[in-house]
Amino acid sequence: xxxxxxxxxxxxxxxxxxxxxxxxxxxxxxxxxxxxxxxxxxxxxxxxxxxxxxxxxxxxxxxxxxxxxxxxxxxxxxxxxxxxxxxxxxxxxxxxxxxxxxxxxxxxxxxxxxxxxxxxxxxxxxxxxxxxxxxxxxxxxxxxxxxxxxxxxxxxxxxxxxxxxxxxxxxxxxxxxxxxxxxxxxxxxxxxxxxxxxxxxxxxxxxxxxxxxxxxxxxxxxxxxxxxxxxxxxxxxxxxxxxxxxxxxxxxxxxxxxxxxxxxxxxxxxxxxxxxxxxxxxxxxxxxxxxxxxxxxxxxxxxxxxxxxxxxxxxxxxxxxxxxxxxxxxxxxxxxxxxxxxxxxxxxxxxxxxxxxxxxxxxxxxxxxxxxxxxxxxxxxxxxxxxxxxxxxxxxxxxxxxxxxxxxxxxxxxxxxxxxxxxxxxxxxxxxxxxxxxxxxxxxxxxxxxxxxxxxxxxxxxxxxxxxxxxxxxxxxxxxxxxxxxxxxxxxxxxxxxxx
Amino acid sequence: xxxxxxxxxxxxxxxxxxxxxxxxxxxxxxxxxxxxxxxxxxxxxxxxxxxxxxxxxxxxxxxxxxxxxxxxxxxxxxxxxxxxxxxxxxxxxxxxxxxxxxxxxxxxxxxxxxxxxxxxxxxxxxxxxxxxxxxxxxxxxxxxxxxxxxxxxxxxxxxxxxxxxxxxxxxxxxxxxxxxxxxxxxxxxxxxxxxxxxxxxxxxxxxxxxxxxxxxxxxxxxxxxxxxxxxxxxxxxxxxxxxxxxxxxxxxxxxxxxxxxxxxxxxxxxxxxxxxxxxxxxxxxxxxxxxxxxxxxxxxxxxxxxxxxxxxxxxxxxxxxxxxxxxxxxxxxxxxxxxxxxxxxxxxxxxxxxxxxxxxxxxxxxxxxxxxxxxxxxxxxxxxxxxxxxxxxxxxxxxxxxxxxxxxxxxxxxxxxxxxxxxxx
Numbered sequence: 001x002x003x004x005x006x007x008x009x010x011x012x013x014x015x016x017x018x019x020x021x022x023x024x025x026x027x028x029x030x031x032x033x034x035x036x037x038x039x040x041x042x043x044x045x046x047x048x049x050x051x052x053x054x055x056x057x058x059x060x061x062x063x064x065x066x067x068x069x070x071x072x073x074x075x076x077x078x079x080x081x082x083x084x085x086x087x088x089x090x091x092x093x094x095x096x097x098x099x100x101x102x103x104x105x106x107x108x109x110x111x112x113x114x115x116x117x118x119x120x121x122x123x124x125x126x127x128x129x130x131x132x133x134x135x136x137x138x139x140x141x142x143x144x145x146x147x148x149x150x151x152x153x154x155x156x157x158x159x160x161x162x163x164x165x166x167x168x169x170x171x172x173x174x175x176x177x178x179x180x181x182x183x184x185x186x187x188x189x190x191x192x193x194x195x196x197x198x199x200x201x202x203x204x205x206x207x208x209x210x211x212x213x214x215x216x217x218x219x220x221x222x223x224x225x226x227x228x229x230x231x232x233x234x235x236x237x238x239x240x241x242x243x244x245x246x247x248x249x250x251x252x253x254x255x256x257x258x259x260x261x262x263x264x265x266x267x268x269x270x271x272x273x274x275x276x277x278x279x280x281x282x283x284x285x286x287x288x289x290x291x292x293x294x295x296x297x298x299x300x301x302x303x304x305x306x307x308x309x310x311x312x313x314x315x316x317x318x319x320x321x322x323x324x325x326x327x328x329x330x331x332x333x334x335x336x337x338x339x340x341x342x343x344x345x346x347x348x349x350x351x352x353x354x355x356x357x358x359x360x361x362x363x364x365x366x367x368x369x370x371x372x373x374x375x376x377x378x379x380x381x382x383x384x385x386x387x388x389x390x391x392x393x394x395x396x397x398x399x400x401x402x403x404x405x406x407x408x409x410x411x412x413x414x415x416x417x418x419x420x421x422x423x424x425x426x427x428x429x430x431x432x433x434x435x436x437x438x439x440x441x442x443x444x445x446x447x448x449x450x451x452x453x454x455x456x457x458x459x460x461x462x463x464x465x466x467x468x469x470x471x472x473x474x475x476x477x478x479x480x481x482x483x484x485x486x487x488x489x490x491x492x493x494x495x496x497x498x499x500x
Numbered sequence: 501x502x503x504x505x506x507x508x509x510x511x512x513x514x515x516x517x518x519x520x521x522x523x524x525x526x527x528x529x530x531x532x533x534x535x536x537x538x539x540x541x542x543x544x545x546x547x548x549x550x551x552x553x554x555x556x557x558x559x560x561x562x563x564x565x566x567x568x569x570x571x572x573x574x575x576x577x578x579x580x581x582x583x584x585x586x587x588x589x590x591x592x593x594x595x596x597x598x599x600x601x602x603x604x605x606x607x608x609x610x611x612x613x614x615x616x617x618x619x620x621x622x623x624x625x626x627x628x629x630x631x632x633x634x635x636x637x638x639x640x641x642x643x644x645x646x647x648x649x650x651x652x653x654x655x656x657x658x659x660x661x662x663x664x665x666x667x668x669x670x671x672x673x674x675x676x677x678x679x680x681x682x683x684x685x686x687x688x689x690x691x692x693x694x695x696x697x698x699x700x701x702x703x704x705x706x707x708x709x710x711x712x713x714x715x716x717x718x719x720x721x722x723x724x725x726x727x728x729x730x731x732x733x734x735x736x737x738x739x740x741x742x743x744x745x746x747x748x749x750x751x752x753x754x755x756x757x758x759x760x761x762x763x764x765x766x767x768x769x770x771x772x773x774x775x776x777x778x779x780x781x782x783x784x785x786x787x788x789x790x791x792x793x794x795x796x797x798x799x800x801x802x803x804x805x806x807x808x809x810x811x812x813x814x815x816x817x818x819x820x821x822x823x824x825x826x827x828x829x830x831x832x833x834x835x836x837x838x839x840x841x842x843x844x845x846x847x848x849x850x851x852x853x854x855x856x857x858x859x860x861x862x863x864x865x866x867x868x869x870x871x872x873x874x875x876x877x878x879x880x881x882x883x884x885x886x887x888x889x890x891x892x893x894x895x896x897x898x899x900x901x902x903x904x905x906x907x908x909x910x911x912x913x914x915x916x917x918x919x920x921x922x923x924x925x
Binding site for chain 1: 502503504505506507508510514515517518519520521522523524525559560561562563564565566567568569570571572573574575576577578579580582583584585586587588589590614615616617
């Protein structure tokens, strides 16, 4: 078997050779993927891609400009390197390679993004449920054109205000339990006009004043919405009384984009871990089969170990648990448990010890998200290797206490807490639409269900101003504590000008 | 099978729109920063952009998130000293150990400024925002019509020097291909037939000979088609269209007598630079004429203008006379937009000042679009200022301004060119 050229310069022909070899291996390991579309870009284009949240197309908004300027500034000063790759969950799966990388890095990226991430996008249940890889590019084209059209019709400022307000609530534009309808450009266009008319009539109906006094008293107790709604943007799109149809469409666009990123937020550890596991595995197999040189391997291992490094809690480089490190080590550990289980593993993982590693790995990748993945597969060995410990910080105490460390007593606690740490509902405060005073002043009340007595940060006032921009009547925010007591947190009244 | 695409040549300005949106949104803050910066800018530095900083809290995008407090549990890696139940003193500042999840910057509570660079164009746009050239309503550009020659496709006739060779030969090749197509097809068929006969084990000498003759005949026919024909020739076509004049000349007049020290000259220079930059944004071509004077006036280059020292008295009219001569000589008002800026500390021979007024009134102001006089002095105004004051009330295109320190320059400049044209009313 002949050696592949190890560059360091790359050519398209050489990239193709590497891709062929890696693809053949990937197939052997049953990595099913969307077809790959690999695009070579310059550093500047990479910064463009960064700025538009990694999407090849997006509507125009100042916040993307801010992000671009920020990235550019940091990059120029040498404060940060650019990521080696960006990969987009689309069909075909678009991956960007940066021009200035060596062939080794390009091969690493191809293995990591085009076969690792790509297979994850295609097979993980969250992605399967919540995103439609085929339609996303079309949808973004639709969104971009629609926003541009609105800007022409209603002015850049109007559109910007609406988008600003939507962005502030973007994290609350996600359905967690329903399968959204599939998006396609034809469908969107087709249904859009109809929707505009229909929505407006619905809304008008809702606000029709009913002059029957006795009935009103009777209805006072029922709330609208009857159940609290967690998707605030959806609620606004459907029920905000004074929004123009085009504004509803903008709300919808932001909501859809947010929904598209929902699975990615919840599978960071798994997604990166899976991709790292496979670039490590695929390139090592290439080496074992004598297809790449020692020099290639050394450069690859150098980059690889930098990516999966985990600084300690007291290191100046520490910035939380590195998802690449945790994910990679957990997948490696699953393989180890399958192949060489210890007594401890047998006690913890039962049937999994000694099972086929490839089957187990695919099963883990397909059916979990970070939260459940950690609670299912984090082994005592990983806890020991990472020397994990958990701390409890209670403002009522004058000290921070160590609640568990990497010992027999602590394994389960740490596993549970780390899993909770990846639970999205623990990361983002749980805020829901609680009530609309339909028969009164039409004010909207949000309710924050606090957990662990954690307060909301001061930014809530600003966010309420944005919400008021969309709702256009009074907006209130209240907090429900664990003991059921409710306190009022903030309001944005109609007469206070929401000057932004 | 993966599909590779080379996108490196695609346009890279994908974020330009968003960048412009950002600048547009924070124009007020950025403008403040620009105005503050202009005082500190090096005088010779006219081609670069500008570092801008905006307080981060002004540009934060608020989202709901939890603040400090309550019960918080975290799992951390790298335990080196703790056992279960240890109590650790809370680090000062209320921050938990380590650096959170980057919330500090998202919340907009970080106090660092958001610093970035403006490009030269963006910088100048902001610097001269709301400013306009005065008196354009009175005398419009299009009175100064020039003609511009531009390429306008091809024609079949023309002079040899306009012959477009590539285009002509392309045409010739197309014609040759079209005209010989039939013959070549026949030729190919005959050659195939001939080959078949040669490969045939039987003796076909006679038939081959006939074919050879036919082939030679066809070749001759193909060769007869001329390589190039007059029919193929294409000539570049030129047409003329009127264009408004886009050239301007800027006269810099400065007193270099002993009373003008280097600091005063630096101030004058800043003013000239602003004016120059401003004009280059409006006109494609800006000529600058430097005239310095004491008792005599002289046209000099930039270096001498700003940095050489002279002594002696001051006669301003000498410079005005020279400017008038140069205008008549080189810058016909029909072709050029003439601007002038004069800087002085106000010294002049008392007798000379009325003469200055007369020259300006009769010769210079009628042909210039704008004449700005800035007096850089901390002393009382003298005769020159008083004479000029009279002019200012009579002419829209003449202004005089008083500058005391460097910080006045930009505000005065803005005042001079504010788009709001109350003066014309």
